[in-house]
Amino acid sequence: MKRESTLSSNIKWAFCRINWAAYRASMMICLILLICPAVMRAQDGTLPEGQRYRHPLFNGLSVSFNAFPPALTLFGKGYASFEGMATVDLHHRFFPQFSAGVGYCDHESANEVRYQTDPAPFFKAGMAYNFKYNDENGDDFYGAFLRVGYAHSESEVSNLYYTDGYWEPQGPISIDDMKSNSCWLELGGFIKVKVASHLSLGWDASFRPFLHKGSTPSGHPYFVPGYGPTTTSFGFAFHIYYDLKD
Amino acid sequence: MHITTKHIQHLLVLASLVMTFALSSCGNNGCEETRETFLYTVIRPTGGLSITSVNAWGLTQKSDSLMLTLGSPKELEFILRPDSTATDIRLQMMVSDNGDMYQFDDTLHVTYHTNPYFIDMECGCSMFFTIDDVTVTNHLFKNVVLQNKEITNEERVNIVLEY
Numbered sequence: 001m002k003r004e005s006t007l008s009s010n011i012k013w014a015f016c017r018i019n020w021a022a023y024r025a026s027m028m029i030c031l032i033l034l035i036c037p038a039v040m041r042a043q044d045g046t047l048p049e050g051q052r053y054r055h056p057l058f059n060g061l062s063v064s065f066n067a068f069p070p071a072l073t074l075f076g077k078g079y080a081s082f083e084g085m086a087t088v089d090l091h092h093r094f095f096p097q098f099s100a101g102v103g104y105c106d107h108e109s110a111n112e113v114r115y116q117t118d119p120a121p122f123f124k125a126g127m128a129y130n131f132k133y134n135d136e137n138g139d140d141f142y143g144a145f146l147r148v149g150y151a152h153s154e155s156e157v158s159n160l161y162y163t164d165g166y167w168e169p170q171g172p173i174s175i176d177d178m179k180s181n182s183c184w185l186e187l188g189g190f191i192k193v194k195v196a197s198h199l200s201l202g203w204d205a206s207f208r209p210f211l212h213k214g215s216t217p218s219g220h221p222y223f224v225p226g227y228g229p230t231t232t233s234f235g236f237a238f239h240i241y242y243d244l245k246d
Numbered sequence: 247m248h249i250t251t252k253h254i255q256h257l258l259v260l261a262s263l264v265m266t267f268a269l270s271s272c273g274n275n276g277c278e279e280t281r282e283t284f285l286y287t288v289i290r291p292t293g294g295l296s297i298t299s300v301n302a303w304g305l306t307q308k309s310d311s312l313m314l315t316l317g318s319p320k321e322l323e324f325i326l327r328p329d330s331t332a333t334d335i336r337l338q339m340m341v342s343d344n345g346d347m348y349q350f351d352d353t354l355h356v357t358y359h360t361n362p363y364f365i366d367m368e369c370g371c372s373m374f375f376t377i378d379d380v381t382v383t384n385h386l387f388k389n390v391v392l393q394n395k396e397i398t399n400e401e402r403v404n405i406v407l408e409y
Contacts, residue, residue: 107367109367109368111367111368111370113367113370115367157364157371160362160364160370161370161371162281162328162362162370162371162372162373164282164283164325164328164373165325166304166311166313166325167304167325167327167328167329168329170328170329170373173362173371175362175364175371178364217361217363218361218362218363218364219362219363219364219365219371220364220365220366222364222366222367231366231367
């Protein structure tokens with residue numbers, strides 16, 4: 001059984017746990033509030049008898065770029081993932097998605113520990129579901145998605161110090177060659193809003209549990225390309241879409 | 247102003263954004279996993295003697311300092327030197343034998359290699375060890391059994407000292 005270390009860190013940790021619990025609850029409420037009216041309205045379509053879908057099977061393709069992680073670098077974050085995504089629109093209801101990108105990290109903590117991850121690729125695949133698939137105005141919609149992500153990364157940590165309270169403190173210590181294979185799920189909700197003829201904006205929030213975190217004999221990864229810092233299970237994205245559609 | 251579903255959507259998106267930004271750094275705080283690593287040692291009697299107290303010193307070339315002192319111990323937690331591949335620990339035991347008290351001194355010798363282990367940015371690293379060999383002098387102790395050679399930040403018995 002792993003033991004807690006100091007009282008102060010425990011209190012800080014507990015405080016954050018409380019905050020995150022509230023955050024999770026509010027996010028769930030947001031998603032439910034968003035989804036419920038959409039589900040109800042989805043049944044309101046006035047389609048001719050025998051027609052199940054308003055939109056054809058292949059209803060277009062869109063490509064998008066997640067601008068949220070690069071934007072965070074403007075606020076001093078030492079890491080980012082650049083992600084492009086292709087989404088196919090099937091009946092305006094199902095949206096198979098595939099995304100790929102590159103992530104890197106060169107981050108220094110307040111106690112001057114430095115974590116560096118070389119630029120490394122990541123991939124995600126999944127499906128989004130639109131609850132407003134038969135709405136007459138199909139340009140603005142929202143729904144839920146499930147994706148699975150994979151990344152391989154090589155990292156090193158430097159400027160670590162170790163003290164056990166008895167022997168002489170050790171440091172600075174460097175740990176090189178931390179090779180991680182990480183796999184995770186992304187389960188969340190999204191909104192997509194059309195702003196111009198072929199241009200849409202989208203927001204999504206997700207819960208991202210690790211299927212395999214990629215811990216090595218030398219430690220846990222702090223940063224995973226396409227996931228971000230592993231200290232939080234929640235993700236947020238802001239997509240700029242270009243819709244390839246007539 | 248008439249509030250529509252669209253207004254509620256925008257408010258919720260805005261609220262989600264604010265919460266995400268406000269709490270984005272919170273997960274970095276707090277140290278969930280301990281950095282401390284110990285050589286977990288169980289003391290097992292095989293005869294009629296019983297140890298009433300133990301003092302332990304970590305031996306260095308410069309000086310010795312008290313590592314732990316315990317009364318009627320069954321388990322001990324020793325700290326290995328992170329800057330070396332061997333640690334000598336002097337053990338001083340008070341033993342009771344049918345009401346008579348005796349003092350014994352033994353030395354535990356552990357050889358190992360170290361493995362720094364990164365925990366997270368806030369907590370830094372721990373030092374794990376892999377035991378290569380362990381011996382003990384036989385003034386009181388008869389034998390030492392290596393049960394688990396990996397010393398991590400999890401509580402698992404590493405060695406058993408029999409007396």
